[in-house]
Amino acid sequence: MPAEKMRAVFARARRYAQDGAPPNALAGALIFNVFFETSTRTRAAFEAAAKRLGAAVVHLDQATMSIRNKGETYTDTLRVIYAMQPRILVLRHPQGGAAELAASLAPPGVAVINGGDGRHQHPTQGLLDAYTLLEFFGAEDLSGRRLAIVGDILHSRVARSDIAAMKALGAAEVRAIAPEVLCPEQTAQELGVEVHRDMEDGLRDVDAVVLLRLQRERMESDAFCPSAADYFRDYGLTAARLRKMKSGAAVMHPGPINRGVEIEDEVADGEQSLILRQVENGVWIRMAVLTMAAEAVEGAGVGG
Numbered sequence: 001m002p003a004e005k006m007r008a009v010f011a012r013a014r015r016y017a018q019d020g021a022p023p024n025a026l027a028g029a030l031i032f033n034v035f036f037e038t039s040t041r042t043r044a045a046f047e048a049a050a051k052r053l054g055a056a057v058v059h060l061d062q063a064t065m066s067i068r069n070k071g072e073t074y075t076d077t078l079r080v081i082y083a084m085q086p087r088i089l090v091l092r093h094p095q096g097g098a099a100e101l102a103a104s105l106a107p108p109g110v111a112v113i114n115g116g117d118g119r120h121q122h123p124t125q126g127l128l129d130a131y132t133l134l135e136f137f138g139a140e141d142l143s144g145r146r147l148a149i150v151g152d153i154l155h156s157r158v159a160r161s162d163i164a165a166m167k168a169l170g171a172a173e174v175r176a177i178a179p180e181v182l183c184p185e186q187t188a189q190e191l192g193v194e195v196h197r198d199m200e201d202g203l204r205d206v207d208a209v210v211l212l213r214l215q216r217e218r219m220e221s222d223a224f225c226p227s228a229a230d231y232f233r234d235y236g237l238t239a240a241r242l243r244k245m246k247s248g249a250a251v252m253h254p255g256p257i258n259r260g261v262e263i264e265d266e267v268a269d270g271e272q273s274l275i276l277r278q279v280e281n282g283v284w285i286r287m288a289v290l291t292m293a294a295e296a297v298e299g300a301g302v303g304g
């Protein structure tokens with residue numbers, strides 16, 4: 001997404017945060033929240049956003065869908081959902097590309113929003129993280145900022161979306177800090193980030209850091225992955241390591257956080273932590289994305 005479009009999302013999110021959301025903006029619209037993979041905050045934030053805008057929400061997840069145990073295919077499930085004429089489908093799926101496929105099958109008038117597809121992308125997380133950074137810096141872009149992402153870059157869709165957003169918004173430098181197994185050289189090159197193997201070294205002089213959870217569900221084998229204790233020893237963000245960063249630097253994490261693995265209690269609950277601010281902003285950003293998506297398909301036929 002180009003920076004200009006991101007700024008339009010941010011401007012709307014900021015307006016909602018300041019003035020409150022128009023409670024009927026999506027009145028009469030049906031939104032399907034379909035989660036083929038578990039989620040707590042993304043699911044809740046999309047649902048809260050939709051309800052605050054007056055939409056009706058249908059939620060489907062693994063437990064309530066027959067695709068797993070009754071043999072229905074993914075595309076047939078999508079056809080069933082589209083036949084119910086939603087305005088918006090929010091989709092999370094373990095396979096990269098699932099949202100794009102759903103969008104290609106969507107009838108006119110239906111918008112598809114990617115709520116995270118495999119290790120590929122998590123666009124609304126990228127948007128809310130970028131929004132939170134701009135808010136923290138009180139700036140319109142990230143020029144001159146040095147940012148770091150720590151941990152399981154290889155399996156993380158959040159890393160991909162965050163890095164793309166940070167670069168589009170002009171960050172001076174985006175660093176990856178991770179062991180070889182969690183961020184091979186090739187991955188770093190593909191993402192266009194400089195990789196640091198040593199945490200202290202990588203944190204030096206950064207303005208903000210994003211920590212990531214070990215995505216064990218996406219690892220083909222756990223064999224090479226460090227144990228939680230080893231990971232914390234080498235890459236856990238402790239109060240002592242926090243001091244390597246610029247003074248007052250921001251600490252972020254998309255959640256769910258694992259205390260004592262990626263982050264020490266004192267840092268998670270400390271003054272520099274923006275973790276709950278990310279959650280709050282996540283609702284404003286989803287409200288902006290939902291209304292903009294609805295506008296984009298308006299007048300295009302079914303549901304519009």
Ligand code: NCD
Nearest residue numbers: 041042116122213254255256
């Ligand atoms: C992330 C996700 O599911 O991609 N969480 C989130 O959406 N806030 C990251 C994770 O699961 O570690």
